[in-house]
Amino acid sequence: MISATDYDFFKKFLKLHSGLILSDDKHYLLESRLVPLLRKFELPDFSRLAANLRDNANSVVAQAVIEAMTTNESLFFRDKTPFEVFTTVMLPKLHAARPPSAPLRIWCAAASTGQEPYSLAMTLKENPHLIGTRRVEFLCTDLSNEVLERAASGRYNQFEVQRGLPIQMLMKYFKKVDDMWEITPQLKTGMTFRKLNLLHPFVGLGQFDIVFCRNVLIYFDAPTKTDILNRIAKVTAPDGYLVLGGAETVMGLGEAYRPLPNQRGFYVPNVPAPASMSAAVASR
């Protein structure tokens, strides 16, 4: 059991270091995610874990606590619709609007273990006519080094490749290596994996045509969400897109984005201020 004092400490710790908002009734979630860490770091109970974080907020243990609390369940082609809108709306529009030599730049801002960027890469391979020979670059970021390493490896266990991935796609784009399934190297072409905390400034990222930021803003309070959306808008092309989770919205979170008509979860930037535009172009 977590004591009231320790719960309060974990709550403040997570808010400060990851932006995660833990409401007062999430004891079960906190305990179930942190129990494995007690074992891993050989700590007798939650109060010792809390004491450990109080001593050093930047330790390996602290990073593990943040990762355990913020890592999402991830499956291939999660929610399906984003991948349909990607091919039916976004790619045709952007391909027509860009000079042939310009790469398409996609940012997966909560890339987790890589299912989302690889699903997009598979979608591109399945629809070669949509972008011709245009290069596509993916920036895959996450708060957690551990999950990014797994994403970059492109290796998934049998359980993971059965979540959301049609069997034909598994056969086409994976090969079996021992007990794991490994994604074909050609799908990693143009992918960069990089640790990034959405609470920190977006420096040196360049400008993106599409930003996927699904099921991560739910962790933040409204002012933090607004700030993140404003900063994402500054690194998004004026005719680019933002994709949020199906249950998320920009309503009440500033003016940076407006919904794509008739498409829940998809947003386009409101006309950006000239200053941010020139900054975005310059950084390209």
Next chain:
Amino acid sequence: MKTCLVVDDSSVVRKVARRILEDLAFTVREAADGQAALDACDEAMPDGILLDWNMPVMEGLEFLQILRKREGGDVPRVIFCTTNNDFEHITKAIEAGANEYIMKPFDQDILREKLEEVGLLEKAPAT
């Protein structure tokens, strides 16, 4: 109500699959081998078939090859569900006309998503 035939020589697996499928509002029938499954299909062609590979009397692959040649045998959506988890087996199954493939062990999420994949279930709303 959609019907699903669960073909597996393990009564435990049939029971687990039945419980999940009934929760998803399927009417479930069971068969313990490929021959019994063919007989069940003769009685009434199901909408879906969850099919084990290694079984006595007639194994899953042979059942599928015979089924697909029969009149109306192209209708059921067939999901293999087997411990055979290598590339070669999956390829054989798909070539024989399987629509999807589950590598055991499986759970409720995997089965539900595969049923969605083959069109036997409505897709769950976005999470």
